[in-house]
Amino acid sequence: MSARATTRPGGRSARVQQSVHQAVRDLEAELGRDALTVPLIAARAGVTPSTVYRRWGDLRELLSDVAVERLRPDALPADHGSLRADLEAWAAQFADEMSSAAGRTYIRDALLGDPEQGNAARCSDYAAEQLKAIGVRAAGRGEAVPGVETLLDVVVAPLMYRILFRPSDLSEGYTGHLVAAALGGDSAPSAPKS
Amino acid sequence: MSARATTRPGGRSARVQQSVHQAVRDLEAELGRDALTVPLIAARAGVTPSTVYRRWGDLRELLSDVAVERLRPDALPADHGSLRADLEAWAAQFADEMSSAAGRTYIRDALLGDPEQGNAARCSDYAAEQLKAIGVRAAGRGEAVPGVETLLDVVVAPLMYRILFRPSDLSEGYTGHLVAAALGGDSAPSAPKS
DNA sequence: GAACCAGACGCAACTCCTTCGCGTTAAGCT
DNA sequence: AGCTTAACGCGAAGGAGTTGCGTCTGGTTC
Structure with missing residues (x-):
């Protein structure tokens, strides 16, 4: 259910995950965390919202993934x-x-x-x-x-x-x-x- | 911002808060927590969704209030x-x-x-x-x-x-x-x- | 290395959550 | 009892979330 255990670590899937994570960080810095929405993030990352919903299932789950990376x-x-x-x-x-x-x-x-x-x-x-x-x-x-x-x-x-x-x-x-x-x-x- | 510090503790406001909280507990028992939505809760409580949004601002905030009561x-x-x-x-x-x-x-x-x-x-x-x-x-x-x-x-x-x-x-x-x-x-x- | 398989993505349409302005109601106060 | 103002109901508009289907790409096998 989480994006971490991607079955296809290489290629397009990896690029999508990377660009989405980067979009979250960028938009969080620009607009603040409360302004984040899945369609907004998807547009910045150059993917469609449905892709984000399918991979992460939820905005909370996506933010959770990004937050853990920042806590590392x-x-x-x-x-x-x-x-x-x-x-x-x-x-x-x-x-x-x-x-x-x-x-x-x-x-x-x-x-x-x-x-x-x-x-x-x-x-x-x-x-x-x-x-x-x-x-x-x-x-x-x-x-x-x-x-x-x-x-x-x-x-x-x-x-x-x-x-x-x-x-x-x-x-x-x-x-x-x-x-x-x-x-x-x-x-x-x-x-x-x- | 929270519903606790209601400026008008008596009368209608109190009844609304009570019925909404009760609706959350009932629906949580019936449908499970993930199925809860503001319109659903509002309908069960006999109020309009906008009332819930105005008082609590958010489903999360409402669930937070109810959860604290259950932890007492x-x-x-x-x-x-x-x-x-x-x-x-x-x-x-x-x-x-x-x-x-x-x-x-x-x-x-x-x-x-x-x-x-x-x-x-x-x-x-x-x-x-x-x-x-x-x-x-x-x-x-x-x-x-x-x-x-x-x-x-x-x-x-x-x-x-x-x-x-x-x-x-x-x-x-x-x-x-x-x-x-x-x-x-x-x-x-x-x-x-x- | 070429064909096959499966998972992932894009697209589009639909549902309904969320927000907001406005009129009405009722609670608290003098 | 009359007044003030917070709170609620209503309705409409905007946007988030969801889903089915076709396409594409990455991994695998022969």
């Missing part, structure tokens, strides 16, 4: 010399990007794809890959490293929960507090009031 | 005699309800409402109220009680993250593991592999 990290997390520094830097950047208006829109769009496994799981996989890379690097230094599952539970999940459900309660030092909780160290000064 | 807990958490037992029972029930097909649909619908504060925050408030009630009761017994913020971070957020992003990775004893992490006790046997 473009590089491995930077090396700051220690597990704690790496995690804090990564979590801070993650929180910044995801809590922005654009980031929240992409997350929401990504969550709207096919409800079963699919686009949403990819977002989590991206975070897991980054955390795993940080963990492997720290293990190479001889540091004790929490498992990826634990980091997802203790750092990523609370951040995402606040971004999605409590957008107003995302303070500055919160990521530091979460990393400290994950590593068992001291909490950052601006820990939650409890 | 109908009773205070049961008393099992101890903080740990109360938390485990509540978390297990929460996970069950939210990870079901209907629960996930309601959560997704609720998240689609007005992006700023609104319906999504209500969902979190519901959980916070329940946790606070459990906490107050435990404090009355003389138990040491983690703050609501901590419980949201350590128990609710990981559950919700898995439900939304990793629907396949929600094992049986996971909630027990999370409660144990929150209370500092031993982990349940089926803890994550890390």
Whole structure:
């Protein structure tokens, strides 16, 4: 049902998918996300609307695909010399990007794809890959490293929960507090009031 | 923009809102959620489609309102005699309800409402109220009680993250593991592999 | 390398969701 | 009771979403 598993990866189908995705990005930048419609996107991409409906089935599904691509990290997390520094830097950047208006829109769009496994799981996989890379690097230094599952539970999940459900309660030092909780160290000064 | 803050809470407006909400629930049970359309709902509710569009602006917004109402807990958490037992029972029930097909649909619908504060925050408030009630009761017994913020971070957020992003990775004893992490006790046997 | 098969696309017509202006109704207030 | 204004009903116009059919292209097989 999704366009990802195209049965014909090469040739025309690939060109259509590429041009449609590009049209979404262009029009989103020009007109804003709320102005996007399938006929508009199709016209910009040089295809007919029915093609888009057949491949993606829905505007939501198409936007979900594009959103997941934009959420894909473009590089491995930077090396700051220690597990704690790496995690804090990564979590801070993650929180910044995801809590922005654009980031929240992409997350929401990504969550709207096919409800079963699919686009949403990819977002989590991206975070897991980054955390795993940080963990492997720290293990190479001889540091004790929490498992990826634990980091997802203790750092990523609370951040995402606040971004999605409590957008107003995302303070500055919160990521530091979460990393400290994950590593068992001291909490950052601006820990939650409890 | 949302229908909640109706400037005229009484009289006809209230009747319209009530009948429209009821129509959504009825039609959702009869035809399934995907078959819902604004004209259909309006006809069942005995109003014109333009009324629905004016009040809610969008089918998504209307479904978001209805979903939040369905996510509202109908009773205070049961008393099992101890903080740990109360938390485990509540978390297990929460996970069950939210990870079901209907629960996930309601959560997704609720998240689609007005992006700023609104319906999504209500969902979190519901959980916070329940946790606070459990906490107050435990404090009355003389138990040491983690703050609501901590419980949201350590128990609710990981559950919700898995439900939304990793629907396949929600094992049986996971909630027990999370409660144990929150209370500092031993982990349940089926803890994550890390 | 040439013919075959199947999936994907373009085209066009149809349905109906969505929007908007205007007149009417009723809720809240003095 | 009269007034003000928000909310609703109605109807028309525009546009999104859907579908059937023919054509084309990419992959496969002989």
